[in-house]
Every structure is written in structure tokens, then in C-alpha cells.
Amino acid sequence: MAAGYILNxxxxxxxxxxxxxxxxxxxxxxxxxxxWMRAYEYLMARKLKLEGPPPPKPRYQQPNWDYHAExxxxxxxxQENISLELLKTAFINPxxxxxxxxxxxxxxxxxxxxxxxxxxxxxxxEKGANFTKSFLTDWCRASFPSLPHEGVESVxxxxxxxxxxxxxxxxxxxxxxxxxxxxxxxxxVLHSTFMAVIGALQENSGAERTGLFLRDFLVTQLIxxxxxxxxxxxxxxxxLVEELSKKNTAxxxxxxxxSAGASTVLPLYFxxxxxxxxxxxxxxxxxxxxxxxxxxxxxxxxxxxxxENRRPVDFxxxxxxxxxxxxxxxxx
Numbered sequence: 001m002a003a004g005y006i007l008n009x010x011x012x013x014x015x016x017x018x019x020x021x022x023x024x025x026x027x028x029x030x031x032x033x034x035x036w037m038r039a040y041e042y043l044m045a046r047k048l049k050l051e052g053p054p055p056p057k058p059r060y061q062q063p064n065w066d067y068h069a070e071x072x073x074x075x076x077x078x079q080e081n082i083s084l085e086l087l088k089t090a091f092i093n094p095x096x097x098x099x100x101x102x103x104x105x106x107x108x109x110x111x112x113x114x115x116x117x118x119x120x121x122x123x124x125x126e127k128g129a130n131f132t133k134s135f136l137t138d139w140c141r142a143s144f145p146s147l148p149h150e151g152v153e154s155v156x157x158x159x160x161x162x163x164x165x166x167x168x169x170x171x172x173x174x175x176x177x178x179x180x181x182x183x184x185x186x187x188x189v190l191h192s193t194f195m196a197v198i199g200a201l202q203e204n205s206g207a208e209r210t211g212l213f214l215r216d217f218l219v220t221q222l223i224x225x226x227x228x229x230x231x232x233x234x235x236x237x238x239x240l241v242e243e244l245s246k247k248n249t250a251x252x253x254x255x256x257x258x259s260a261g262a263s264t265v266l267p268l269y270f271x272x273x274x275x276x277x278x279x280x281x282x283x284x285x286x287x288x289x290x291x292x293x294x295x296x297x298x299x300x301x302x303x304x305x306x307x308e309n310r311r312p313v314d315f316x317x318x319x320x321x322x323x324x325x326x327x328x329x330x331x332x
Contacts, residue, residue: 058183059176067177074177080213082204086124090196091174093189094120095181121196128199132160132218135211139219143313147304154231159218162187168217169194216315227306228297236296240273243303250276252299254292257282271295 060067068084071091075082097120136156140147147155158164166187169175178185178193185193202210233239241251252273259269271291272282281298285291301307 056183058180060179070177074173078172078213080201080205080209082200086200086204087197089119090121090124090200091177091193092118092120092179093181093193094122095189096179099181121193121199124196124199124203125192126195126199127202128195128197129160131202131207131210132195132198132214135207135214136160136218139211139215144305147306151227151231151304155222155227158225158230159221162191164218164221165194166190168221172217219313220315222313227301227304233297233300236293236300240296240299240303243300244275252280252296254295256288273299 059065071084071087075084075087097118133156136159137152140152140155144151144155169190174194174197175185175190178190180186180189180193182189198210198214201213228236237252244251252275254271254273257270257272259267261267262269267286268284269286269288269291270282270284271288271294273280273292273295281295281302283291283294283296283298285294
């Protein structure tokens with residue numbers, strides 16, 4: 001009883017003391033943002049809306065950039081051993097040299113002092129473009145021997161088109177190293193820079209190593225690509241008749257196999273092509289004519305060996321094929 005009274009009295013005394021101390025303490029309100037921050041952010045947002053975003057700057061004009069180290073890292077990332085001086089030359093475009101020369105003259109410096117001791121990549125780009133076209137043509141003829149000359153040219157033209165080449169170049173980081181007068185780098189400049197890198201690789205490492213590089217980075221762009229997305233054939237049935245005539249095979253006969261929803265908004269027809277009472281191919285379409293053309297395209301893919309279920313291209317390193325031969329030779 002006495003102990004409880006003492007505890008209650010002590011707690012009451014402590015509470016009165018805390019109240020007296022709290023009256024003498026002045027509380028200061030702390031704001032998370034300064035008063036001027038709201039007006040500043042409003043002005044910056046209004047300025048961005050009126051003037052638009054600032055123009056992009058190339059990476060070599062930004063801080064913390066070591067061009068020599070980046071070129072060396074690019075060489076190592078690709079697992080190549082290209083000479084750094086040759087690789088730097090591949091990244092220098094004529095437009096960059098012209099703009100840099102004019103900029104130095106505008107500073108009022110003597111022309112002898114402003115002379116640039118740099119070489120552009122025109123010769124390397126031409127060399128790389130010629131080798132790329134010849135290699136891809138030979139590879140396409142070896143992989144699809146039944147494909148006609150027009151089809152080979154279409155496939156090679158697709159692989160060397162600016163859209164495909166610039167896509168590969170940007171994913172390899174070539175755009176960050178390209179010395180160009182404009183930024184972002186135009187597609188034609190990036191295309192020539194990529195071909196210059198191919199030319200530098202050929203000059204440094206030889207044709208075999210360069211062919212493996214093209215196989216790994218350009219030929220892989222054919223994965224999931226349909227043949228007639230690259231090769232425009234206006235009359236597939238006429239082309240099929242021409243191909244079968246060369247092989248002394250009976251001409252195809254289209255027949256309606258089945259249909260569904262003929263009286264609806266979305267009809268579907270399946271047409272089969274027969275030759276000597278054998279089914280060559282079948283294809284669907286919203287009309288009988290469209291289904292016949294699709295069946296002809298399917299038959300052409302089978303004749304040319306460019307079907308969806310064809311054997312995939314072997315992209316494994318070359319030394320993996322030689323390893324079993326080496327092991328068998330050592331075991332004997």
C-alpha cells in the first residue's frame with residue numbers, strides 16, 4: 001500500500017517537472033523544401049516548355065571521358081585484336097574533319113597550326129563494304145543453293161541496308177565512338193563507320209576473322225525473318241510455275257481444300273497446290289486468290305529451302321568443331 005503510494009507520487013512529480021521544462025523549450029518547424037524551391041521549379045518547367053530540351057551532346061564532349069580507353073574497351077568487348085590507331089581511324093569521318101578545321105580557323109589561328117594530322121575512314125569504309133557484300137553473297141549461296149540470284153541479292157541487300165547496319169552499330173556502341181559533325185549521328189555516317197570498322201578488322205586480322213564477325217553480328221539478323229519480307233515477289237504463282245518448269249515437273253493445280261465463314265465478314269479459305277496428284281503446299285487467305293498466292297509462297301519457300309522449320313545456322317565457334325578431332329587424334 002505504501003509502496004504504491006510512493007510510486008504514484010513519484011510519477012506525478014516527474015510529470016509536473018516535464019511540463020515545466022517543456023514550457024521553456026521553443027519548438028522550431030523544419031520544412032523539407034526551401035521557400036524559393038517551388039518558384040524555381042516552376043520557372044525551370046516553364047523554360048523547358050518554351051525552349052524545349054537542350055540539344056544532345058556527344059559523349060566525347062561530356063566530362064569523365066577517356067577516348068583512348070573507350071576505344072580499347074570496344075576492342076576488348078568484341079574479343080578482337082585490332083590496332084588501336086587503325087581502329088581510331090575507322091571512327092573518324094570526313095565531315096568531322098571538315099567541321100573541326102573550320103572551327104579552328106574561326107578562332108583566328110594560323111592555318112599551319114590548325115592543320116589536323118588525322119586521316120578519314122573513306123578507304124576503310126569502301127574496303128569493308130566490298131568485303132561485306134562479297135562475303136554475305138557467298139554465304140547466302142552456300143546456305144541456300146536453290147535460291148535464285150534475285151533472292152540472294154534481296155537477302156544481301158536487306159543485311160547491308162542502313163536500317164539493319166545502324167541497328168547493329170548502335171547496339172555495339174559504335175555511335176558513342178563515332179567522330180561526326182552532327183549528333184545524333186546520321187544513319188549514313190553510322191553506316192559508313194560500321195563498314196570502316198569491318199575494313200579495319202579485315203586489314204588487321206584477315207578475311208577469316210572478319211567473316212566470323214559478319215556471321216555473328218549481321219547474319220544473325222535473319223533469325224525470325226521471312227524470305228518474302230526481304231524479297232518482293234509480285235506474282236508468286238508465276239514464279240512457282242517458272243521454277244517447276246525448270247525442273248520438268250507438272251504445273252501446279254490450285255484446289256479449294258476447306259473454307260469457313262464464307263457468308264460472314266471474316267471468311268477464311270484454304271487452297272492447296274497439287275502437282276502430279278501430290279500436295280505441294282497449302283495456304284490460308286481471306287479470299288481464294290489470296291489463299292492461292294500464299295500457297296504459292298509456301299511452295300517457293302520449300303523449293304528454296306527457306307522454311308520456318310529449316311535447320312538453324314551454326315553460330316558456334318570454329319574451335320568447337322575441331323575439338324573432337326583433336327581428342328580423337330590424341331587418343332590414337
